[in-house]
Amino acid sequence: MEFFKIKRDIPFMRYGRLTTTISLVTFILAVLALGFKGLNLGIDFTGGILMEVRYAQPADLEAIRKTLEEQQIAEAAVQNFGTSRDVLIRLPLQEDTGARQSDQIFSALKAQDGTAELKRVEFVGPQVGKEMYESGGLALMLVAAGIMAYLAMRFAWRFAVAAMIANMHDIVIILGMFAFFEWEFTLSVLAGVLAILGYSVNESVVVFDRVRENFRKMRKAAVTEVIDNAITATMSRTIITHSMTQLMVLAMFFFGGDALHNFALALTIGIVFGIYSSVLVACPVVLALGVSRADLLLPEKEGLVDNRP
Amino acid sequence: MRNRFPLWKNLMVAAVLILGIIYALPNFFGEDPSVQLSAVRAAKVDDSLKVQVQGLLDAVGLKAKALEMADKRMLIRFSDTDSQLKASDVLNEKLGEAYTVALNLAPSTPSWLRAFGAKPMYLGLDLRGGVHFLLQVDMDAAVKQAEDRYAEDARSLLRENKIRYQSVEKQNGVIQVRLPDSNTLSQAQVLLKRELRGLQIDVKDSENLLEGRLSEVERREIKRFAVAQNTTTLRNRVNELGVAEPVIQQQGEDRIVVQLPGVQDTARAKEILGATATLEFRLVDNEHPVPAEGEKAPLGSHLYRDRQNRPVLLERKIIVTGDQVVDAASGIDQQGGQPAVYVTLNSVGAKKMGDTTRENVGRAMAVVYIENKSETKEVNGQKVTTKKKVEEVINIATIRDRFSKRFQITGLDSTEEARNLALLLRAGALAAPVDIVEERTVGPSMGKENIDRGVKSNGYGFIAIAVFMILYYRAFGMFSILALGTNVLLLVAVLSLLQATLTLPGLAGIALTVGMAIDANVLINERIREELRVGSTPHAAIHAGYERAFATILDSNVTTFVAGVALFLLGAGPVRGFALVLCIGILTSMFSAVLVSRALVNFTYGRQRKLVKIAV
Numbered sequence: 001m002e003f004f005k006i007k008r009d010i011p012f013m014r015y016g017r018l019t020t021t022i023s024l025v026t027f028i029l030a031v032l033a034l035g036f037k038g039l040n041l042g043i044d045f046t047g048g049i050l051m052e053v054r055y056a057q058p059a060d061l062e063a064i065r066k067t068l069e070e071q072q073i074a075e076a077a078v079q080n081f082g083t084s085r086d087v088l089i090r091l092p093l094q095e096d097t098g099a100r101q102s103d104q105i106f107s108a109l110k111a112q113d114g115t116a117e118l119k120r121v122e123f124v125g126p127q128v129g130k131e132m133y134e135s136g137g138l139a140l141m142l143v144a145a146g147i148m149a150y151l152a153m154r155f156a157w158r159f160a161v162a163a164m165i166a167n168m169h170d171i172v173i174i175l176g177m178f179a180f181f182e183w184e185f186t187l188s189v190l191a192g193v194l195a196i197l198g199y200s201v202n203e204s205v206v207v208f209d210r211v212r213e214n215f216r217k218m219r220k221a222a223v224t225e226v227i228d229n230a231i232t233a234t235m236s237r238t239i240i241t242h243s244m245t246q247l248m249v250l251a252m253f254f255f256g257g258d259a260l261h262n263f264a265l266a267l268t269i270g271i272v273f274g275i276y277s278s279v280l281v282a283c284p285v286v287l288a289l290g291v292s293r294a295d296l297l298l299p300e301k302e303g304l305v306d307n308r309p
Numbered sequence: 310m311r312n313r314f315p316l317w318k319n320l321m322v323a324a325v326l327i328l329g330i331i332y333a334l335p336n337f338f339g340e341d342p343s344v345q346l347s348a349v350r351a352a353k354v355d356d357s358l359k360v361q362v363q364g365l366l367d368a369v370g371l372k373a374k375a376l377e378m379a380d381k382r383m384l385i386r387f388s389d390t391d392s393q394l395k396a397s398d399v400l401n402e403k404l405g406e407a408y409t410v411a412l413n414l415a416p417s418t419p420s421w422l423r424a425f426g427a428k429p430m431y432l433g434l435d436l437r438g439g440v441h442f443l444l445q446v447d448m449d450a451a452v453k454q455a456e457d458r459y460a461e462d463a464r465s466l467l468r469e470n471k472i473r474y475q476s477v478e479k480q481n482g483v484i485q486v487r488l489p490d491s492n493t494l495s496q497a498q499v500l501l502k503r504e505l506r507g508l509q510i511d512v513k514d515s516e517n518l519l520e521g522r523l524s525e526v527e528r529r530e531i532k533r534f535a536v537a538q539n540t541t542t543l544r545n546r547v548n549e550l551g552v553a554e555p556v557i558q559q560q561g562e563d564r565i566v567v568q569l570p571g572v573q574d575t576a577r578a579k580e581i582l583g584a585t586a587t588l589e590f591r592l593v594d595n596e597h598p599v600p601a602e603g604e605k606a607p608l609g610s611h612l613y614r615d616r617q618n619r620p621v622l623l624e625r626k627i628i629v630t631g632d633q634v635v636d637a638a639s640g641i642d643q644q645g646g647q648p649a650v651y652v653t654l655n656s657v658g659a660k661k662m663g664d665t666t667r668e669n670v671g672r673a674m675a676v677v678y679i680e681n682k683s684e685t686k687e688v689n690g691q692k693v694t695t696k697k698k699v700e701e702v703i704n705i706a707t708i709r710d711r712f713s714k715r716f717q718i719t720g721l722d723s724t725e726e727a728r729n730l731a732l733l734l735r736a737g738a739l740a741a742p743v744d745i746v747e748e749r750t751v752g753p754s755m756g757k758e759n760i761d762r763g764v765k766s767n768g769y770g771f772i773a774i775a776v777f778m779i780l781y782y783r784a785f786g787m788f789s790i791l792a793l794g795t796n797v798l799l800l801v802a803v804l805s806l807l808q809a810t811l812t813l814p815g816l817a818g819i820a821l822t823v824g825m826a827i828d829a830n831v832l833i834n835e836r837i838r839e840e841l842r843v844g845s846t847p848h849a850a851i852h853a854g855y856e857r858a859f860a861t862i863l864d865s866n867v868t869t870f871v872a873g874v875a876l877f878l879l880g881a882g883p884v885r886g887f888a889l890v891l892c893i894g895i896l897t898s899m900f901s902a903v904l905v906s907r908a909l910v911n912f913t914y915g916r917q918r919k920l921v922k923i924a925v
Contacts, residue, residue, distance in 0.1 A: 002781075002838070052755075102748070103576040119755040121575070125746035128443065132881060139879035146871040154864060188814055191876065191884045195821060195891065198872025202825075202865040206832070209861045237835040240781070241828040244774050248824030251770035252817060257762040259435075260817050267821070 003239070009232045013224040016284035023281050027169055030176020037179045042186035043122060045136075047129035049091040049102055050122045056115035058084040067112045071105060082258055086119070093126050136190050143194055144168070147201050155208055156295040158286055163204040166282035170200045170273045177269055188263040196270030199245075203238070203278035210234050211286075212296045223291060227283050238275060246271050312851050313915040314908055322908045325900070326795065332802035335418040335429040341374060341386040342393035344400060345413040345553045348381045352407035358383060365403055371396050384415055412571070413553035430805045433812030433886065436760050438753035439570035440578060441882075444543070444743040446563045451535035451741035452482075452528060459508055459521065460484045461626075466504055472496050484508070484521040491517060532563070538740035540565055546581050565743070575750050580729070582745070587631035588718075588730075591623040592665070593673040593705060613677060615702040616722075623675050623702070628665045633658030639727035642719050648727035649719045659714040667711040676704040676718050678730075763816030770820055771797075774827060782834045784913070784924035789830035792906035796826050799897040804890070814887035822894025825869070829902035832858040837925050847920040855907055862899065870895050 012019075043050050053059075061078050064087060068076045073091060081088035089105070102121045109116045124132075144164060151160035174193055178185050210230035218226055249271065253264035314322075346362070348354050359376055362385060366373055373396070374386040385400075387393040393412065401410040414437075416429045434441050456479055463486055464477045474497065475487040486501070488494045494517050501519065502510055507527035511520045523531070536559055543565060544557045556568040572578050594610040599622050606612040606622065613621045635655045642649040654662055666674070680699045704720030721727045751759075774793070778786035800819060804811060837854030845853060873895065876888035914920055 054754075100576075100579060102750075103579065107576075117752065117754070118750070119752045121748060121750040123745070123748040125445075125744075127445070128747050135879050135881065139875055142879060143872045143875040146875055147868050150867060150871055154867075187881075187883055188817070188887075191814055191817075191880070191887045194872060194876050194884075195887075198869035198891075199825065201868040201872075202828070205865040205868055206861055209864055233839070234835075237828075237831050240835075241831045244777070244827040244831070245821070245824035247773045247777070248770035248820050251766040251773065252820050255762055255766040255769055256817070256820075257758065259759065259813055260762070260766070263814075263817055 003236065006232055006235060009225070009228040010235075011224075012228050012231050012279065013284065013287060015280075016287065019280035020284050023169060023277070026173055026176075030173045030180075033176045033180040034172070037182065039175065039179050039185045040182045041133075042184045042189075043090070043124050043129070044187040045129050045133045045185070047093045047124045047126035049089075049105075050120075051089040051091075051102060051105065052081060052119040052121075053087045053089065053106070053109060054117045054119050055085050055087070055113060059087045060113075061087065063112060064089070064109065067108050068105065071108050073101075073105065132187065136187075139194060140171070140197070143197050147197070151201070151205070151208075155212065156291070158289040158291050158295060159204075159208050162282045162285035162289060163201050163208070163278075165285050166204055166277040167197055167200050169277050169281055170196060170270055173273050174266055174269045178266070183262055183265065186262060188259070189266045192263045192266035192270070196267065196274065200270065200274035200278060203242075203274050204282045206234055206237070207231060207278055207283065208286075211283075211291075215293045215296050223287065223293075227287060231279050231283065238279070242271050242275050311915055311918060311920075312848055312907075312911045314911050318904070319908060322904055325799070326905075329795070329799045329802040331422065331425055332427050332806050333798050335416060335422055335427045336801060336805060338417050338419065338429070340414040341388070341417040342390045343384050343386045343413045343415040344393060344397045345411045346383040346385070346400065346404065346408045347411070347548065347551075348408055354378055354381055354383050361404075362400065365399055366396060369395065369399055371399070384413065386415055386417070409548065409551035411551040411553045414571075428805060428808060430801065430811045431808050432756075432760075433810045433815070434568055434570060434749070434756070435751050435813045435883075436756050436763075436811065436816075437570055438751050438756035439568065440572050440575050441747075441749040442567040442569075442579075442582060442745055443560070443747035444539075444565045444567060444582065445746045446536050446539055446565065447742040447744065448532050448535065448563055451531055452523065454741070455507075455527075455531045456482060456484065456523065459505060459523070462505060463501060463521070466500060467497060470496075470500055472500065482522065486519040486521070488517045488519070493517075494519065535741040536563060536565065539743060542739050543567060543582060543743075550578060550581060564746070571753070573753075575748075579745065579748075582743075587679050587739070588634075589630050589677045589679065590628040590662070591626070591675055591677060592628065592669060593675055594622040594624050595672065597622060613675070613700055613702045615705070621675060621702050621705065623677070628674070629654060629658040629662050633661075637731040639724065639731040641724075642717065645719060647719050648721050648724040649717045650721065650727050650731045651715065651717050653715050656714075662712050662716075666708050670708050670710065673705050673707050675702045676720075677701065678703045759813050760816075763813060763820075767816065767820050767823065771823060774823070778827070778830075782925055785834045785837065785910070788906045788909045788913075789827065789834065789902075791909055792830060792901040793823060793826060795905045796894070796898045796901040797823060799901060800890070800894050803893050803897065807893075809889055810886060811890075812883055812886040814883040815890045818887040818890030818894065822891060822898060826894065826898030826902065828865070829858070829862045829898060830906060832861055833902065833906070834925060837923075841923075841925070847914070847923045851910060851914065851923070855903070859903060862902065866895050866899055 059080070061080070065076070065078050068078070068089070075092055077088075077090040079088050080086065091101075102123060106116070106118050106121075144167070147167075148160045148164050151163055171193060174196065175185075177183075178189065207230055210233055211227055214221070214226045214230050218229065221229070246268065249264050249267045252260045253268065256264060346354070346358070355378075359378065362376065362383070363373075366385075371387075371392050373392075374388050375384075377384045377386070385396065387396065397410055397412055400408075404410065418428060460477055460479050463484060467474045467477070467486070472493055473489055474493070475489055476485075478485050478487075486497060488497055491514065494512070494514070497519060498510065498512055501508065501521065505521065507524060507530075508521035509524045511522075512518075513520065540557060540559055544555075547555045547557060547567065547569065550569070550572075552569045552572055554570055556566065558566045560566045567582060569578060594607075597607045597610060599620050600606055600612060609625050610622050611625050613623055615621055633655050634652055636653040638651045640649055640651060641647070678701045680701075704718055706719070718730075721730065771793070775790045778789050780786070782789065797819070800822065804815075809815075833854050836858045837850050840850035840853045841847070870892060873888050873892040877885055877892060880888055914923060
């Protein structure tokens with residue numbers, strides 16, 4: 001069985017202007033969403049209390065809200081979570097919010113309905129939340145810098161820059177989607193975003209690798225032809241690999257429970273845009289940066305010994 | 310040309326596989342419900358205890374699967390939770406004085422596997438239930454306490470050496486010693502410089518003033534000590550709670566992580582951990598009248614309130630503090646029938662207490678209970694955390710005779726309170742107050758659900774990939790899937806061997822690595838197809854496929870690895886676990902995709918000299 005028996009190279013680079021325009025538009029939309037709506041940060045980053053309580057029967061949200069009011073807790077968000085028996089209570093940080101408050105709330109809920117069972121509590125202090133936010137941002141930059149350094153060393157600076165632009169494009173779009181749809185952005189989503197950063201570069205590297213190889217093989221071809229051929233040749237691998245990863249991510253999305261839901265969502269967006277950007281953003285950018293055969297042939301003499309048969 | 314591995318390569322692959330199986334195996338054996346006995350203070354865990362426990366269990370007709378001893382700990386395994394609970398009750402009743410009895414789930418790895426040092430993966434709290442606390446040590450308070458101590462030392466040094474001084478005061482972290490003339494100034498300067506080495510002393514000749522500040526070295530030392538002391542104290546307190554396999558670790562400069570697996574009563578855990586209660590014993594000031602409302606307390610004294618909110622004037626000088634207590638037990642006072650705490654002091658404390666009580670027979674002595682709380686308030690839109698110190702006189706008693714090493718405190722509200730106080734005193738005082746800055750509690754049922762879901766999604770994903778790969782690449786798809794299975798096996802083995810904590814994000818990491826690991830196989834298989842298409846012989850195609858794909862695999866995996874390492878270095882908690890799995894997964898997947906699948910291919914096709922067709 002073989003799906004992709006492509007005889008002639010697809011002229012991807014001819015559509016370069018169109019695809020970069022599409023990218024630019026989505027990118028700008030994502031930035032706007034981020035700017036106007038901002039991320040719906042979870043308590044990992046903002047600090048606060050989150051409690052998940054399970055009841056033996058469908059929970060009476062009104063009664064729970066009333067109990068909380070009696071406890072003089074304002075601004076509590078009470079909602080069903082997953083099933084009608086599971087309730088999620090979210091409290092922002094407020095006066096005298098402390099780790100002890102969760103005990104107080106739970107004993108009040110237990111008094112109101114004896115079947116209440118505490119499934120989990122998360123309390124994050126404001127300081128800790130802020131640090132998470134900062135170290136998350138730092139991690140993002142460090143990952144980007146590390147990858148660029150490696151690519152610049154292994155390929156050429158033009159590839160490093162192009163891969164990074166393509167990558168940032170993916171990251172910004174994931175973040176933009178989270179902002180636009182107001183999905184909750186938690187620590188595990190951040191982990192997903194950072195994983196995508198590595199994953200998406202992975203994708204660009206495979207294409208670049210082919211470009212490098214083609215420069216050596218197709219001595220007479222124009223740069224656009226070289227790139228088109230590289231993309232076409234890796235096409236089937238691209239589709240299959242991503243479908244495999246996506247299968248795994250979908251399994252997480254459907255069977256992983258709520259904890260992995262948004263994580264899988266971030267990965268899904270990342271995978272879809274990862275394919276797009278590695279082919280239709282990274283390559284046109286490399287081309288626009290004026291890549292040439294000379295970029296890749298110099299280092300070959302030293303480090304890269306070709307020991308193929 | 311034929312595709313064959315040299316013997317050493319085949320042997321290496323086989324050896325890695327066998328090691329992988331040995332170290333991954335313990336994860337499939339499950340856990341035994343057990344009871345853990347740990348020694349409190351002087352009690353010993355030895356063979357006589359083993360005999361004693363065996364006797365106690367026999368008496369009630371309970372049969373233990375095994376009795377194991379580790380340092381200061383004994384583990385008694387049972388085959389069902391029913392006998393575990395019964396045994397725990399029995400042992401608690403008979404041995405509860407000298408040992409803490411805790412319920413535990415011990416991995417039931419067979420002994421021959423344990424001989425290899427093979428253990429199952431260590432499950433995080435989100436997969437087995439329990440509480441995670443992050444505690445912040447209040448460094449400002451530690452420094453302030455040290456300054457107070459220095460001021461007090463300066464005072465008593467001057468007094469002992471008969472150097473007249475006008476005042477010793479503390480202002481904004483500066484200890485100011487005011488002296489009457491330049492003569493005493495130089496005497497004091499020499500003395501204090503010699504005795505209080507942690508202070509950096511400046512002289513202001515014109516005002517006859519000495520100013521002492523904590524030196525930078527001393528400041529650092531105080532902070533380091535505060536965290537170390539607090540970690541030890543918390544460990545003691547946790548031991549008193551009787552939790553099996555707790556984790557108490559310093560994190561960063563001023564934070565301590567406490568993880569209590571299986572703990573349900575979080576309220577009590579918080580009370581015990583978060584309480585920075587300590588006791589101070591002080592003499593009641595009977596020279597001065599109790600000042601009226603709004604009036605300042607006389608020099609050398611401090612105004613406190615008792616439980617009924619009545620003012621009590623106590624001397625500023627502390628006789629002994631809670632950290633000089635070596636043992637404390639709660640009980641009932643035989644004369645009054647009230648709850649009481651029996652206290653034993655260390656030798657320094659005992660001497661001080663002895664001297665003071667001998668000189669002050671007939672005077673009243675108070676016990677002050679001090680608790681540090683913190684509150685966060687919003688001021689002008691800014692969150693401000695204020696520290697509040699609750700100081701309360703819990704007991705005043707007349708000194709009838711000289712106290713010895715042992716004495717008792719009465720005047721507590723309930724036996725419950727006496728017990729908590731005894732626990733706090735026994736476990737030692739915290740060097741500086743701590744605040745809970747993060748809490749994550751996961752119920753046991755949720756932990757189970759999380760495991761189920763994680764395993765389920767990994768399993769379904771794997772099956773889906775396997776079906777597709779085998780349909781699409783036939784024999785080579787089969788090799789890929791076997792390589793992928795090896796990858797999972799090796800990943801689990803390495804995680805078990807490292808005893809890294811597996812959490813839900815870690816499970817997600819396994820899923821993602823499996824998804825990504827297939828990339829290497831796809832690259833190889835596609836390459837082989839391509840080579841066949843341009844007319845290479847099957848053997849040449851296999852060879853070229855693996856060789857050429859390798860450079861690409863290396864490049865693309867290194868970039869992901871870089872991302873994983875950065876995540877690991879910067880991430881906290883869950884993100885770190887995810888990153889660790891990602892990094893290890895990349896290494897194992899490179900091994901399995903490049904070497905294991907190649908070995909399988911070589912095994913299948915390598916023997917045929919004339920290979921006409923391969924199934925790819």
